[in-house]
Amino acid sequence: MSIAAFRFEHFSEIASTNDAAMARARSGDAGHLWLSADVQTSGRGRHNRPWTSPSGNLYASLLLIDPSVPAKAPQLGFVAGVALVDALRDFAPDIKFALKWPNDILVGQAKLAGILLEGSSLPDQRFACVLGCGINCANHPDGLAYAATDLKALGLEVAPSMLLQALAITFTRWLDVWAAGEGFAFIRAAWLERAAGLGGPVRVNLGGQMHEGRFADMDAAGRLILDKPDGRVTIDAGDVFLGPVNRPPNENGQGAPGR
Numbered sequence: 001m002s003i004a005a006f007r008f009e010h011f012s013e014i015a016s017t018n019d020a021a022m023a024r025a026r027s028g029d030a031g032h033l034w035l036s037a038d039v040q041t042s043g044r045g046r047h048n049r050p051w052t053s054p055s056g057n058l059y060a061s062l063l064l065i066d067p068s069v070p071a072k073a074p075q076l077g078f079v080a081g082v083a084l085v086d087a088l089r090d091f092a093p094d095i096k097f098a099l100k101w102p103n104d105i106l107v108g109q110a111k112l113a114g115i116l117l118e119g120s121s122l123p124d125q126r127f128a129c130v131l132g133c134g135i136n137c138a139n140h141p142d143g144l145a146y147a148a149t150d151l152k153a154l155g156l157e158v159a160p161s162m163l164l165q166a167l168a169i170t171f172t173r174w175l176d177v178w179a180a181g182e183g184f185a186f187i188r189a190a191w192l193e194r195a196a197g198l199g200g201p202v203r204v205n206l207g208g209q210m211h212e213g214r215f216a217d218m219d220a221a222g223r224l225i226l227d228k229p230d231g232r233v234t235i236d237a238g239d240v241f242l243g244p245v246n247r248p249p250n251e252n253g254q255g256a257p258g259r
Contacts, residue, residue: 003172006032006062010161015042017061018118018132024063025120025128031065036164056138057150058160062131062171070119070127072181077103077117078222079178080131082190083171084113088135090166091151091158098196101215101224101240105135106196109242110149112136135163185220192218197242202226205239215240 014020014037021035037060040053053059062080067073081099088097088105098106105113113135120128136150137160151158174190177183192198195218202215204226213228224235 001172001176003168006034006168006172008034008036008164008168011035011037013037013039013041016040016132017059018116018130021061021063021130021132022118022120022128025065025122025126025130028124029063029065031063031067031128033063034060034164034168035063036060036160038160053134054139056160058133058135058137058163058167060133060164060167062133064129064131065126067129067175068180070121072184073119073127073129074117075178075181075184075187075222076129076131077115078184078187078191079174080115080117080133080171081105082187082194083174084115084133084135084167085194086170086174087163087166088112088151090170091163092154092156095154095156097194099191099194100196100242101218102222102237107149107154108147110147112149112151133167135160137163184222188218188220188222197240201243203241204235205241206235206237211235211238215242 017035017037017040021033024033036058038055040059067076081103084105085097085099095107097112100106103115104111113133116132118130122128136148137158138150138152140148140150174187177186197215200215202213204211204224211226211228211233213226215224216227217225219225219234224240226233226235
């Protein structure tokens, strides 16, 4: 697939690029549509956490219609993570961008970007997927309960529009590799090569209950494999905190403006 197959629309201000993309799907849009904005007034992340969205950063969402059978659509979050790391490396090959399961991009222990994947069955029997990306290009929130950073703070001047073009190219490439889920083994391998904390201690918050252990792997379904003292646990969803057990869980929770 070529990047020419995608359309791009930009807004100076919008409530939420994800919400706007899903509204397009419900109105019959055929997909392969990138929506971006300078500012979001109602940006949100996982679990509807607020996503601070000031000017200077990249806020973009991609609408895909029937990208795969619905059961495999959650894999697109990992496709997007790999693509975003590769796009960032195009601008800064010497900086170590890493993926924190399931959807954050870190530099060191600080969150730089996040991804929000949403899906919906439409009245006309189509299935819509929206991939939202928030990347701190020029600024990041202060006073958070976790560390955050931005590209400018890392010594990089990258315009959001340039980063979006790079992301669109890398995502198109990895979307082809994914092949509607048939190539997820390649995505998984690429994700693990870019993973933060693999093999090290992690804590996972599951509904208020903290599970502690070693980040052993990500399985063929994209689930985190946690080795605990009393056995191995497979985790479908949760907030992951990297580092030793005695470290306060505040550096790398739900981060950058909040996808």
